[in-house]
Structures are given as C-alpha cells and as structure tokens.
Amino acid sequence: MGDMRILHTSDWHIGRTFHGNATLPALRDVLQTLVAQVREHEVDVVLVSGDVFDSAAPAPDCYTLLTDTLAGLRETGAHVIVTSGNHDSAARLGFQAKLLRDGIHVRTDPAALATPITIADAHGPVHVYGIPYLEPTLVRRLWPGVRTQAQAVGHAMHMVRTDAAVRGGRTIVMSHCFTSGVAATPHLERDIQQGGLDIVPAAVFDGIDYVALGHIHGRSTLSEAVRYAGAPLHYSFGERDKPRGSWLVELDAEGLADVQWLPLPVPRALQAIEGTLDELLTDPRFDDAQDAWVSARYTDTAAQVDPMRRLQQRFPFCAEVRHAPAATVTDTRTFTARVGAAGNDAQLVDAFLAHVRGGEGATDLEAELIRDVVGERVAAQASA
Incomplete structure (x- = not known):
C-alpha cells in the first residue's frame, strides 16, 4: 500500500x-x-x-x-x-x-x-x-x-x-x-x-x-x-x-x-443546429447531427407547421425545436405610427405583420394573398 x-x-x-x-x-x-x-x-x-x-x-x-x-x-x-x-x-x-x-x-x-x-x-x-x-x-x-x-x-x-x-x-x-x-x-x-x-x-x-x-x-x-x-x-x-x-x-x-x-464516454453527442426549416431538412452540412441529440432553431420568418415531426424524419433524436426568426429590424416606428401611416387595408395588415415579426412584413406570396383577400372584401362591400 x-x-x-x-x-x-x-x-x-x-x-x-x-x-x-x-x-x-x-x-x-x-x-x-x-x-x-x-x-x-x-x-x-x-x-x-x-x-x-x-x-x-x-x-x-x-x-x-x-x-x-x-x-x-x-x-x-x-x-x-x-x-x-x-x-x-x-x-x-x-x-x-x-x-x-x-x-x-x-x-x-x-x-x-x-x-x-x-x-x-x-x-x-x-x-x-x-x-x-x-x-x-x-x-x-x-x-x-x-x-x-x-x-x-x-x-x-x-x-x-x-x-x-x-x-x-x-x-x-x-x-x-x-x-x-x-x-x-x-x-x-x-x-x-x-x-x-x-x-x-x-x-x-x-x-x-x-x-x-x-x-x-x-x-x-x-x-x-x-x-x-x-x-x-x-x-x-x-x-x-x-x-x-x-x-x-x-x-x-x-x-x-x-x-x-x-x-467518460458520451453515449450520444449533443448538437445545436440553426437555419431555415428547409435548410435543416436538406442541407448536407447537418448530416453529422443525424445520430445526435439535436436542439434545432429554425429561422423562418413565419412559424412552420409541425416542425418537430418533420425534423425527426431526418434527425430521429431531435429533442428540442425553437422558432427563432432572424429579425431584420429596419423600421423603428411604433406600432401606432405604422398603423397611422397605412394607406389601405393591405398596408395595415403588413404593418401588423412587421410589428409581431420584429420588423419583417409580409412576404411576396403573403402580400399577394392579402391583396386578394382585401380585394374580395372590397368587392363584396361594393355589391352589398
């Protein structure tokens, strides 16, 4: 001894x-x-x-x-x-x-x-x-x-x-x-x-x-x-x-x-990955995370449908998903100021989206849908 x-x-x-x-x-x-x-x-x-x-x-x-x-x-x-x-x-x-x-x-x-x-x-x-x-x-x-x-x-x-x-x-x-x-x-x-x-x-x-x-x-x-x-x-x-x-x-x-x-050995590695949901689902740079415990942050402007289920198809051990939109705040006006500056209903909806998204307004596709919905509403009111 x-x-x-x-x-x-x-x-x-x-x-x-x-x-x-x-x-x-x-x-x-x-x-x-x-x-x-x-x-x-x-x-x-x-x-x-x-x-x-x-x-x-x-x-x-x-x-x-x-x-x-x-x-x-x-x-x-x-x-x-x-x-x-x-x-x-x-x-x-x-x-x-x-x-x-x-x-x-x-x-x-x-x-x-x-x-x-x-x-x-x-x-x-x-x-x-x-x-x-x-x-x-x-x-x-x-x-x-x-x-x-x-x-x-x-x-x-x-x-x-x-x-x-x-x-x-x-x-x-x-x-x-x-x-x-x-x-x-x-x-x-x-x-x-x-x-x-x-x-x-x-x-x-x-x-x-x-x-x-x-x-x-x-x-x-x-x-x-x-x-x-x-x-x-x-x-x-x-x-x-x-x-x-x-x-x-x-x-x-x-x-x-x-x-x-x-x-001591680590039975399963832990990885944090970040990108748009499409990038997370398809980009080869995330291949090495497929056998790891995964914490995913997806940066799409809008919340996506059922992201956990979709991510687990590629990453079976995905344990955490967070929506973390990449904020690009260029308009620092208050919500009241944005609403006051809206010249029509479509701009009013865009101002609301920019407020809740931290600066990002409607995408091109969303803007087109908004114009269609607002147009239908105006047409309906005019024919009433």
Missing part, C-alpha cells in the same frame, strides 16, 4: 429525463465504465458528492441502478462515500445506507458531519468529512442564526476543522453547494435563493487537502485542491461542450500530490 488514490464524482441524477427521454440505460453504461476505471486505476476511495438521485421519490429502477453501481464499486476493493444533495431525499438515502454492505458509507445527517470516515494508507489516516446539502431553513434548528447556505457551510467547516485539529492527519471534505468562482449551467442548478444564488466563498475550504464539490454539472477547478467533477452524463443542451468524467486524486504523506482527469 502506497499513496491513496481517490475518485471524485458527483451529480449522477439517477432518474432524470432528457427532454422527456429516459436516461437510465445511458447512465448505466457510463457508470459501468466508471466502475471499470476504478478497478483499472486501483482506486482506494470513491467520493460521490451529492445528487445521486434526481428526485426525492425515485422509481424502483433507480434504486436498482444505484445498488448495482455501489456494489460494483465496492467489489473493486474501493471504499465508497456518498453524500446527499439538494435533489436527493436524505431520509431515503439514509434508509438505503442501512441495506448496504460494509465499506459503503452514506452521509445525510448534518448533525453528524463532523464525524469522518477514516481510511488509512501507508502514510497514516485520511479523514473524509461528508457534508450533505445544507438547506438553511432545515439546519436552522440545529444551528441558530444560520440564514444562508454560505453561513451553513461556514458553520459546518468550523465543526470539521475543530474535529480535524484533534485527530491530526490528512483531511478531505465533500460538499454539495454553489461555490464562488464557477458559472452555473442555466436551468440545471435549481437551488436559487430570492435575490440571487446563495454563494459559498471558496475560502471557506482553505487548508483542506482536497475538497470534492458537487452541484455544478460542468467540470471546474477553483484551485488545485478545490474542484467540481460535474455530472457523468449530459442532462442539458447547455452542457453539450462540457466534458464528462471524474477526477483521479492522489494523496501522499504530505497531502495533495496529483490530480488527473479521467474522461
């Missing part, structure tokens, strides 16, 4: 859907690869920093995947330490812990966070402090005066440091929070306080040998010793350019010795 090897992962979100599509089969494949990496690199400890499940009431298949993955990790010989996040049910994870085998540790109780899991290597003990997600309104009864998550994590770290000073040795902290120095992915990190994100200063973790963070779905390095691993699977098109994987951390006798990124 030499230096300690630690794998840092987080935010599995077992049970989350992707635009209505199940992700469980893809996640199972990815987590099987993660287990293989743990075995290949002879990892001693696996840290899962929160949001193991995506909801407080996971479906039975979600429990099966979690149990199979944790068992697979333990069979490699590694210890596994799991904390709860803001999406998990701490009570359900805590109940699950009682059913798990020796060497798999689940930390969900804020009151017990200053009691570490201690694992020894050739250089002595390593103390791992698992801090679950700390909801201020829930921990206030334990720690009077706490009003924000920053205060809650600060108080938790005071407890950790007090305990670590007595024990001695090297320390690792797991925490599920939004820490300063990293940008959130839109629509993913849903823990938002009124008035903005409840940000935990990165300095609160100073002096710890390694801090394994969860909550942000993209890989991020706040300092050599403070990192986010991100989610192992893409759960949003906003994440499509962010790599998937985990951090392989090595501790020597003095503390942090090395950190390497271990990439």
